[in-house]
Amino acid sequence: MYSVPFPLSPSLWSATASAPPATGKLEHNLHTDVIVIGGGYAGLSTALHLAQRGISVALFEAREIGFGASGRNGGQVIPGLKYDPDDLLKKFGNERGARLIDFAGKTADSVFDLINTHKMDVPHVRHGWIQGAHSDAALKLANQRAEQWARTGAAVRYLDKSQTQALLGTERYLGGWVDERAGAVQPLSYVRGLAKAAIDAGAKVFTDSPVQSLSSQAGKWTAHLGSGVKATADRVVMCTNAYGADLLPELKTTIIDANTFQVATPPLPEEIRRTILPQGHVCSDTRNLLLYFRLDHMGRLLMGGRGPFREPKGPEDWAHLERVLKKMFPQAASQPIDFRWCGRVAVTRDYLPHIHEPAPGLLIDIGCMGRGVGLQTSMGRALATYVATGNADVLPFEPRPIKSFPLYGLRRIYVNAVVTWYRLNDGGL
């Protein structure tokens, strides 16, 4: 049974996005080469790149395009992974590690290239991302991180305290580094743009079409869509991430699905706006429970960060973020909050996306940490290339067996303990 607790609306993005392409339910049985499940960046990028290769593809989204994290996120388009280049070489070896550094370094390019190539109606900027350091230890790491990426030829640089404070418009950070490859998009407009591009390329995109179950027989896969309607295909690519809990129960135990929360002010008056992120950067910080903030294309200030593990009950669940926003940017303290919303990320045990291939013809991409705008767009292209060519070397990560989180049943207790520990160690705000 498919179930989702929290509606997409009203978020800042649903209130300001460009219109979605016309889509609807699958009404009759269908046969196609590839079925893609999930209408977020990963699924739509897979469908687009398959269709561009002339492969017939049908994508099923349970609710609406961008209903999951892709329509709710902060819209920061940041290259890289949780691990720094030297860590990737150590963890994956010289050859795969180098390929991974190359892949991760280009994930933001993939987003801006698609927006430009398909002339998507997506407000976007590319003025760079700043990672603000909240402690001396984090500042040291930020310095090393900038150094490592600079060695790969990336446009990055270390920022001292006064440079950071001037570029962010807050005195809360001790320094940081800037990655000029990064930028921002209206995330829901972008995922809708991907859907339109996929449809234009020949993909069939169905919404309001939850896949209830999957079965396979004699090398063919069947997706059962309810009311007796089904789709059959040679291959299935599953991109349901933190929103696909019930389709493959064993998959659910490989992630911790946690909410992250956001608030947004109205467009700021010009005299305040020019004091915050005056050069158009976006920012997230080095805290374990990280804070992320930016201005949108209308000059609204957005602040994102942790929230309760459970689904929100009311505006009080965003109160801590509103406090943070006021402390961080006292110049905007009198601004009201126009939008409060949240979405689920799928945290894996190593903070990397995982690819699984549990049966011939079934490919799964799961794991949606805070860099998914670029990462899942690029993952989709890699999955499509793999399906089309059969060459596993094009995948950034090797397919691996499905493996549960240890003590999955106790995850709420575990997460609450970790969050408390992080809050104590992250320092106050």
Ligand SMILES: Cc1cc2nc3c(=O)[nH]c(=O)nc-3n(C[C@H](O)[C@H](O)[C@H](O)COP(=O)(O)OP(=O)(O)OC[C@H]3O[C@@H](n4cnc5c(N)ncnc54)[C@H](O)[C@@H]3O)c2cc1C
């Ligand atoms: C609040 C928030 C802020 C974030 N901020 C940023 C950021 O600033 N920058 C960044 O890079 N990343 C950010 N992320 C992460 C990023 O949004 C995700 O990594 C990315 O959107 C994941 O895309 P996806 O396509 O893998 O999954 P999703 O977008 O979650 O898509 C999965 C889709 O599958 C559908 N689905 C599930 N089950 C079924 C089924 N049975 N049948 C059919 N459809 C099904 C769901 O309805 C959903 O639409 C943020 C995430 C959140 C939640």
